[in-house]
Amino acid sequence: MNGSAPAVYIVDDDPAVRESLVLLMETEGLLARSFPSARDFLAAGPENWRGCVVTDVRMGEMSGMDLLAQVKQTAPHLPVVMITAYGDVPLAVEAMKLGASDFLEKPYAEREFIAAVRGALNEAANAEARTGVRLEMERKFQTLSASERRVLGGLLEGKLNKTAAYEMGVSLRTVEALRASVMTKLGADSLSDLVRATMRAGLDRIISSAAAETGPFPPP
Template sequence: MAASRVVHVIDDDAEVRQSLAFLLSTAGLAVRVHESAVAFLGLLPDVEDGCVVTDIRMPEMDGLELQRRLHDLEAGFPVIVITGHGDVPLAVEAMKAGAVDFIEKPFDDEILLSAVRAALARHARDSEREARCAAVRTRLQTLSEREREVLDRLVGGKANKIIAYELGISPRTVEVYRANVMTKMQADSLSDLVRMVLVDAEGASARDR
């Protein structure tokens, strides 16, 4: 999956851009080069999904400001910053702002390739998790208010009789609501249903961070 995503190389030095592009493409990775952070941001949101490799020192907008902009835009690109020795504090700031890694110049080719592959793999996992969360949220929205009340109690570990007592309905009616919930949520079992609700809660927690 990682190989189907694009590595966006951002550097104001044309030779550096081409050198990095050659390294990454030789390793089988799809690459796009951008002459500045401003140029890259100008392509959003149509730019191909993937990760960003950017120099920390650039005119107009540096790598730190780029990372902040991407974070504010919720663009979702993992960012790897390349830094000179004197710019390490700046790179640390970029990581605090959400960058996934920084690499000091001069660096071994394999260090960069490993960082890029790790960033793409992590991004793929995050994207898959978000897709699962979105699917669960969509299903939850199809539930009626009463069905949601039954769901919340089922996930809380309560038996049908207890749910019936709390909601003032018969156990048989609870069974009907329970069956409707299972169908709408596309759950094969109660444990499957619990996992879905946990996935939704995890996704909500991640979005709030």
């Protein structure tokens, strides 16, 4: 499994359960692969895999909770669906606190299992999309000059162009030109688009730091 296509990774020490769940996933048109233990799954190197993990909480030498903790460290992009015994609410709550995508109580209906898995797969796909947006925004941000970054920082702080010009010791026309360049390079049609994109990409702290720079205004 090279991780090129999303799949459902089933980790359970009961061979009958593994077989039935793999069959159910294939019936739903989903790729599936099973592992007899948490250690076997981790040893297979899931760091670059796509999809989601389904695991029983109670297994042999390494529990589903231990697996959840490891996945969150080594492959945090993989949502984990936990399967718990009936009435094991405290364990389910603990699993959710540790970052589980969802949990199912035994016995569960097939439709419940399918819904939980599809929810986890959607979660993974959305995370991939957000990562793609962030990386693209970071790439665009790297094309900005030091002066453009300072102007961008001022925009995010709500400063008027004339205020930014005064603080930076440059003309209003220079700030306006830099602002237009920032909008073009970052592909933003409006200030609200610009704010939204930078916040989603997590660039606001970097930009704020650039805006706080002092000293001579750098060349464009």
